[in-house]
Amino acid sequence: MKEVVLGIDVGTSAVKVIAVTKYGEVLKSVHAPVKTMNFINGYSEQNPDDWFEGACDCIKQLIHSKELTHYQVTGLSLSGQMHSLVILDDEYKPIRNAILWNDTRSTFQCNLIKKKLGDYVLDNPVLEGFTLTKLLWIKENEPNHWLNTEVFLLPKDYVRFKLTDKLNMEYSDASSTLLLDNQQKCWAKEVGRQFGIDHIYPNLVNSDDFVGYVTEHVAQELGLNNLVAVFAGGGDNACGALGSGVIADNQTLCSIGTSGVVLSCESDKNADYQQNMHYFNHVVTDMSYVMGVTLAAGDSLRWLKNNILPHLNYDQIISKAKSAPLGSNGLLFTPYLSGERTPHGDASIRGSFIGLKTSHNRNDIARSVIEGITFSLYESINYLRHMGKTITSVTSIGGGAQSDFWLQLQADIFNTKIKKLKHEEGPCMGAAMLAALGLGWYEHVADITKHFIKYEYVFEPDSKRHKQYMAYFELYQAVYQQTQSITAQLLKISDVD
Incomplete structure (x- = not known):
């Protein structure tokens, strides 16, 4: 059978999954809506398991579609909304809903960070959307949740964990947390220590790194009948850029x-x-x-x-x-x-x-x-x-x-x-391209963009x-x-x- 890769995007309004051939042809695209909860004005939350269930529903639809009759899935990668915070307990289960990137409740925490470190931290402005501010909000407003936090993740990292049982975060998404030293490519733990953050960091990997296979249990549930290699992926904007040839x-x-x-x-x-x-x-x-x-x-x-x-x-x-x-x-x-x-x-x-x-x-x-x-x-x-x-x-x-x-x-x-x-296809295409690169279908990014990215029209100013x-x-x-x-x-x- 011919091979395809899947690109999964954990978006704010929906989870989207595409199936792509070695030559950049999108065989089929499906999506599953995700509910956002706004209990209080300025609050924006989602249930992390809704992302995983949405991804599973989309994959099942793809696997059983006529378009994939003569294809088998050999690899996948993910993109996702950036900044949004997921906290897991010592059994690696979500402690609470995810706090999303567009949640604005953490102004007080922003001001606290600015007072200690200035308006910019690790090359980025201190804003309510960033992950560090959400961690501090939980620390200060939900102390029981904070005490039970074993690790924090971002949305696509949680879905990848559910697929593989492997916990990690890659650099493009990690750089949006206000806790990554972008130049040294490591956690800036000295920043975290100033706010009582120490042990909850996930391991870091590269975007095209192989992180594991879809577990046997999940593969059976989804109808995947072969070892499906999973690659780390990236934040939605970075994947959107790759998927657009930028x-x-x-x-x-x-x-x-x-x-x-x-x-x-x-x-x-x-x-x-x-x-x-x-x-x-x-x-x-x-x-x-x-x-x-x-x-x-x-x-x-x-x-x-x-x-x-x-x-x-x-x-x-x-x-x-x-x-x-x-x-x-x-x-x-x-x-x-x-x-x-x-x-x-x-x-x-x-x-x-x-x-x-x-x-x-x-x-x-x-x-x-x-x-x-x-x-x-x-x-x-x-x-x-x-x-x-x-x-x-x-x-x-x-x-x-x-x-x-x-x-x-x-x-x-x-x-x-x-x-x-x-x-x-937006960030989904970038995720699929990372899977194709990880599988060795193409050696260099420039090579894959030549095959996958085509322009229809150029609008002149x-x-x-x-x-x-x-x-x-x-x-x-x-x-x-x-x-x-x-x-x-x-x-x-x-x-x-």
Whole structure:
């Protein structure tokens, strides 16, 4: 039988699994939704076992599909949402729900870290999303859980553990915890000790390392009839970059999912970025990346659909946005629905429509949301250029890449070529590529990208439209300064967040 690998992505809204051949052909893709629990505003949690059950359901569907009739699975790897915290007891069972990357409860812990170590720790800003802040929140607010914690993991590491019975974490995800020395590639235990963190670190491995086989029990349950090699994988953004061919200096990715990301590869180990840019290890050996994050990118569009335009699907919303003029007839939207990470690092800021008037209609509102999301992402690109990075093209993936209108809008605002992938599977593809590399199907990353990554179209920027957008962008940047104190006071007096 012919061989395939599986790429598993433990996402925020769903677990997705794809089956890929040696030549990069995706035979089938399936997904299973995951429930997020928001018991209190600002809290965001998921049950770790929901991820594993979702992955198992997807694998079963793939194994029994007609597309895989003449194939056998020989390897798999994983990607997953970064920062989200899983704690296990001494029997390696979850002690509580996972606290997700977009959870904002740990502002007090952020301030504690900043007071001791400054605003930046291990090349990264101190923000509520990072894993260290969540560990400290548990230590201070759930002492019984803390005393019973044997090890901490990130989402895809937990799913991999359930598949293999092997506990470890790889460097791309570990670098997003505020506890990894990215340059020395080891746990920065001296940082942890200052906050009472000592023994709970998992072993570290490389992204393409073989970590074990799917256990016999799980293989039987899933219908896998051969030894399936499991490789470590990576954080979703790093895997998304690999799966988009973004693997070398200055190559840049724009990914719009629940959050929005601008990621640019960086080989300079001494790079010094500020403005709440993140600096993490890539899944590609000896490569890092700098990244800016919009917390509520696609989530802002989902909010619009669910609460303002519930009778429309996303394609219809995009069509309405396309019908509005550039600048949305003088309406600006800031996508701060969950706070903002780059460049402001502010968990208390909230979104706003500025310039709303009686003549505005649904078309204007839809376009202003899409323009606002894109302006937020452009802030990262603008800063990277200011810091000397050359960005002449961007590969776009995620929800924002499903619309040619939005891709052209990105090209015009970013003032750069936007590459559209022929087959876009996001982080799943990067995970599958790591499995293919681990199995020895390809020797080098550059070789596999030539076979797996194909582009469908390149959108060229329009200089006239870019200039028009920049007039709105200047006003967009001013909105944060004008509304920051107002929204903070609103949160305080309403006591709802």
